[in-house]
Amino acid sequence: MPKLSIITITYQAEAYLERTFKSVFEQGLADEIDYIVVDGASKDRTLEIIEANKSQINQFISEKDRGIYDAMNKGMQLAKGDYILFLNAGDTFASATTLKNLLQELAKNPDVLYGEAVFVNNEGRHLGLRSEVTPHRLPVNLTWCDFKFGMLVCHQAFIAKRSISPLFDLQYKLSSDIDWEIKVLKKSSSIVKSDAPICNYLMGGASVQNLKRSWKERYLVLRSHFGRVANLLNHVNIISRGLIFALKNQGKYW
Numbered sequence: 001m002p003k004l005s006i007i008t009i010t011y012q013a014e015a016y017l018e019r020t021f022k023s024v025f026e027q028g029l030a031d032e033i034d035y036i037v038v039d040g041a042s043k044d045r046t047l048e049i050i051e052a053n054k055s056q057i058n059q060f061i062s063e064k065d066r067g068i069y070d071a072m073n074k075g076m077q078l079a080k081g082d083y084i085l086f087l088n089a090g091d092t093f094a095s096a097t098t099l100k101n102l103l104q105e106l107a108k109n110p111d112v113l114y115g116e117a118v119f120v121n122n123e124g125r126h127l128g129l130r131s132e133v134t135p136h137r138l139p140v141n142l143t144w145c146d147f148k149f150g151m152l153v154c155h156q157a158f159i160a161k162r163s164i165s166p167l168f169d170l171q172y173k174l175s176s177d178i179d180w181e182i183k184v185l186k187k188s189s190s191i192v193k194s195d196a197p198i199c200n201y202l203m204g205g206a207s208v209q210n211l212k213r214s215w216k217e218r219y220l221v222l223r224s225h226f227g228r229v230a231n232l233l234n235h236v237n238i239i240s241r242g243l244i245f246a247l248k249n250q251g252k253y254w
Helices: 017-025 044-052 068-076 098-106 144-149 176-185 211-226 228-248
Strands: 005-010 035-037 059-062 083-086 112-114 117-120 126-129 158-161 191-193 201-202
Touching: 005 068, 005 098, 017 044, 017 201, 035 068, 044 059, 059 158, 059 176, 068 083, 098 112, 117 228, 144 176, 144 211, 144 228, 158 176, 176 211
Parallel strands: 005 035, 005 083, 035 059, 112 191, 117 201
Antiparallel strands: 083 158, 112 158, 117 126
16 A cells, blocks of 8 residues: 555646656655546647656546646545645655655655645746745644634645545636645644745646635635634735835845
């Protein structure tokens, strides 16, 4: 039984997929992982790239889906590992030894292992740690209550036991990962922070491209967990903190 299922979701990803494959394959621990690629019936060169690398992919499907979270659910349903990590097209491990370090930490059997993400642009240039270039500070002892001010941990830097991982709620098209992480954390008794960054996170995903809808969904997700009044007050804090952060960074939020 593999320790970790790494799931890569793709759609029209010819420009970024090879960097993700290279990052996974260079870890050199193929026997320890279950590598799954779920494609949404791409029409560009994505399938050609996958075909060229299929000998190093354990499971692969390509079919139409109802969005990224439907595809992520398909990946989870295929997963065989004790743990699940989503490393989507364009995202990479933080270093060539990241997986080795993660497997050592997972050997201690936490329910959740989380860590920092390094933001990168389309060219792969590092923009800084997420906790440095956004107002979100990563706590040493994470709980689900820490999400009251928004998404604290990128899902690419959040590893959960498969046995406590629910399917993503498909009513949310852009913010279901926040809901999913909170649900996982509510079931967790052992939550461990990785000593080193876990991933390089490619900026400019669907939620960034659809900020208004993403913010609305986030509000609804957090209301479902924290209640109407508390969530309203928390969002006053979120907006104030964001404005202060942007002013300190000459108008830039990230």
